[in-house]
Amino acid sequence: MNMFLxxxxxxxxxxxxxxxxxxxSSVLISIPIGSVLAYLFQKGMxxxxxxxxxxxxxxxxxxxxxxxxLWFLGTMWIIAGSxxxxxxxxxxxxxxxxxxxxxxxxxxxxxxxxxxATLKTKSVLYICEIVVVMIxxxxxxxxxxxxxxxxxxxxxxxxxxxxx
Numbered sequence: 001m002n003m004f005l006x007x008x009x010x011x012x013x014x015x016x017x018x019x020x021x022x023x024x025s026s027v028l029i030s031i032p033i034g035s036v037l038a039y040l041f042q043k044g045m046x047x048x049x050x051x052x053x054x055x056x057x058x059x060x061x062x063x064x065x066x067x068x069x070l071w072f073l074g075t076m077w078i079i080a081g082s083x084x085x086x087x088x089x090x091x092x093x094x095x096x097x098x099x100x101x102x103x104x105x106x107x108x109x110x111x112x113x114x115x116x117a118t119l120k121t122k123s124v125l126y127i128c129e130i131v132v133v134m135i136x137x138x139x140x141x142x143x144x145x146x147x148x149x150x151x152x153x154x155x156x157x158x159x160x161x162x163x164x
Contacts, residue, residue, distance in 0.1 A: 002084050004132075004139060009087055085109055 015023045048056050053073070057066035089106040097105075116124050 002080075004135065005084055005087055005091075009091065085113070 015027070017023075045053075045056075051059070054066075054070055057069055061069075085106065089102055089109055092105050092109075093100060093102050116127070119127075
């Protein structure tokens with residue numbers, strides 16, 4: 001869901017604002033570099049069977065190093081999650097109900113998040129899967145519509161050029 005959110009809201013803004021500063025080439029370079037780093041991370045984590053990052057850090061590093069790293073990672077996840085929740089609230093306000101207060105929408109979303117935090121992990125994954133399956137056809141239709149409108153406009157333009 002965050003991937004869909006970033007593709008719709010954040011990526012176009014960043015790419016357009018930095019198009020003359022190497023944003024497009026950095027996207028092309030990041031694909032192989034990110035793939036290699038993800039593969040190396042997967043191989044490295046595979047050596048620690050059934051252990052997560054906190055257990056690995058606490059087990060193999062001194063506490064003075066592992067705790068600040070865990071606090072930093074936790075803070076980064078909170079900031080990233082807050083960014084996503086605020087962006088979702090803004091999208092809902094913009095497209096569904098422009099008259100509703102942004103803080104009220106944010107409060108409703110946070111209430112759902114707190115409810116989801118009390119559920120079992122499997123239940124949350126099933127709900128996320130259902131939401132993605134329900135939203136994906138609309139994203140595909142939107143992408144097709146944008147593509148077909150552009151192709152249709154080009155087709156009309158070519159017809160106008162040939163009939164003169």
